[in-house]
Amino acid sequence: MWEKISYYKKFGIEAESLRSKNERINESYKLGIFFSSFASRCLTGSALINENNCENSIIVLFDERDDKGLRDKHDRILIKQVNSITKNEPKKINISSFNVEESIDILRNQIIKYDLKYDDKVIIDISGSPKPFYLSILASFRRRVFPPGIHIFHSSGEYKKPSGGEDYSFTFGFDKDIWIPGFWGDFEPSLETSYIFLLGFEGNRVLSVLYKEEPESFYGLIGDPGYFPKYTEISKKRNSEFLEIIDRAFGEDHLIYADAGDAVETWRKLQEKFEPIQDRYNLCIVPFGTKPHAIGAALYALTSWTPSIMYKVPKRYEYNDTKRGDYIWLYKIKL
């Protein structure tokens, strides 16, 4: 059964997080959104929804293919699974994961066609999606006067080091900075900037942002507990230089801990930490950590529209077949 882990409500947004090992999703949805990926965990959500429980579906197929055949395989399975759970013919859209703004426009224009109302529910399986896409969908729903209910499904991952590699690396090549559409933030010219880094395993990318952007102050959010017993330890090790700088410059007060899988706990912690000071800094969130952390950060940003969320679009994503981990999560959100 689904175990309720967290609940939080603030400024008109309400959310609860539920966790399970294998429970099915028994609810019905007006729309389901599913993303194909190199990672086989992208297939988890659609396998757990009952037949014909989605009135409509969108299957997002990113342009980038791998040379191991992972995308071909996962695309096939995902299409089959989504077909079986959807009443009407699912809509397949092909978009680029690197032309983020244009791709999000395409996705958003497709979503608009379903005329979603306040009582409708949408499910988004984010397990295979890069962060900008589902975060942007959240922002666009928040802007509506009567947004539908949103369920976000996420499968935790079983992370392995890439073969021959030293680091847990999920991206490769030049990073291009963008603000996630909908999260441009609201800067106050006379205030200093403060960055909130959501830390994962890619410590080098964190440092490259820190030294390139040179914010006046910054914070770190670490996943604790993590997806697996050593997760937090690995994350701290991968970010040791960054954590040392925080320690020297600001102290423990600039470190926040939240369950790596719990988006709602993350939201609550960020809200409690930053709401009292967000009129003192131009806040920018940089999500290098887990997807649930990014969702939590997005929910915090959406309460005031003040913080921005920066995303570093890599040259390409590593072709890692991240399999599903121990837990699956469902975040039920009312915007």
Place this chain on the structure above:
Amino acid sequence: MDQNYIKNPFTFDRIEFEKDTVLWMEEDWLDWVIPKSQIFEGSRGSGKTSDLKSLSWELVFGLSEKKIDGCKKVRDYIKKPKHIGVYFKVALMNISYWDKWGIDENLKGRYFSTFLEFIIIDLFMNAFNKLKSNKSTRWLFDELNSEYKFIKAISENLFPYKENRPYFRDYTFLELKDHSSTNFRIIKDIVNRNISNIDFINEFKIPLVSLGERIRDLGKYIIEHFKNLRNFNFLILLDDCHTLKPWQARILNTAIRTAEQPFAYKISSLLHFYREFTTNTPNYQLTPHDIQIIPTSRDPKSPEFKKFAEGVCKTRMKKYYSEKMEDIFEKFSLEKAFGAKIDINKEIEKPFKRSENEEAINFYKLYKEKYPDKKIIDVWLIERDIRKVNIETQDKLKIRKSDTEFFRKFRFVGAVDICKKYGFKMPYGRLDVISYLSNGCVRDFLRIVYSIFQESGLEIENFVDRKNPLSISKQSEGIINAAKEKYEFILSRSGTLKNEIRRICDTLGKLFQELQIYPYLKTAPETASVKLNFTKLSEYLQELLKQAVTFGGIEIKQLDPNKNEVLIGLNPTLSPKFGISYRSMTYYPQRISEDEFEKLLNLKGKKISKKMLDKILDERLRKKEILDIEKSPLFSKKR
């Protein structure tokens, strides 16, 4: 946390990452408070942001957690400042979104100008409001009704059409700030959402201006309504302007050109990255009359840099240790701590005395017996046949003079060659060397001093209050460790480009290692850069090299902008890691073709191309670039 760290005061993090920051300013700071537009150019860590922020009203009027300190003239000025500076980081404007905004280019320019203009007005109104509200500074605005009259006048100027003018209840600074803010936020939203429907945009009735237009009017109204501000300067401090697109830079340049006293722009940029100096006036480029260049990477040879570095070191020590030690710290002198200049001959002789290498012993014996009046490196150069004697001239005075110049130029690479031959460690030490290695960047200077202090193992009192400078061996160890740590630091912040950045640094290091030893140093001394046409490199490599500059691994120096020729060298701080000389990358660059450079790097391969390296080295020997002592302008200067 490393316990030693607490005791080592010479930390080199960004100053913003420190508590109770004190910015140390030398006398040249007083040249920055004047109403003259200036561009602060420098490498990362050279202090551009600190320099700009030091001019901001919050620091100058003591209304910030950060403090300014400096020489007596700076302190005297701060007691009665005569300027109000407002600081803004240009990157906050989401620069790239402007490019994507799908409207007519001219109209886009007008909106950008208006956007930035409103931001600047917002900043000044915020500053005026805070200064007015503060007990110690409210006298600046204490004339009866001055705020009301000023805001009324400026609002009519800013929003000329009554139907578009926002509502002002009390005509206060805060109200104008809010209205300015509303306007720039509307523009920001339109741009971010890429709204290109002009009719829709026009409904917001934003009064479009050219950048600087309303700022000039602001100046007139300030003088008219605030008698206490009549002899003040107003500085617009824009940080990281190299992030602007060329069309945006042109708009800013036009504003700089048309700026009138008491306003001036102070902008910052990474060295060589602010390339656009044209304006919107046809055929007009900014001249030194319009904007003065202030290099923030100070000349490492200059006494000013050393004085500045000394001031920063003292500030650091005072911050970390008890006030009782302030008197000791005031006496601190970099020259006393490290010694002024390295006697490289003396230092190179030391390992010979300890060496068990038969060849080294033989050479040393030869030097002692055959050349009792000469310096050891000079002897090396003679014996290796590196020194080329001009036998055509009979003028003994000329020969002696050119000998002295020659040996001086070749002395450092001579030392490099000796160390390579016999496996000695290249000695680095003394203030001159530390300054050169820091390349005028105070953060790198501190990094080296931090490392030397660690290596010394001394308590701070013994480090500061010295009869004799620290030994060269301790300094050398500290300097080499600092270079290695800097190298790792650069790689760690390179993110996913770590391997490429490493390859670039290692390739340049390896190349210069070879060029600075026999037989290649016969061609020219101290080659520490390659010379090529930057735009002929592949786009990928151009981008990579720019990233390498951003991360602090290399330097690129532009020679002739018309020919796109540049010099590419290592960050001097890294030189000790490779055991090479470091004084300036402009001395004797090695010209190579762009294709050779790309092949040498061999980015797709596992290591640099040995074949290409050999080719470049062979070419160097074959080409007639032997230094002509007679003809070289360096040697023909009259003493």
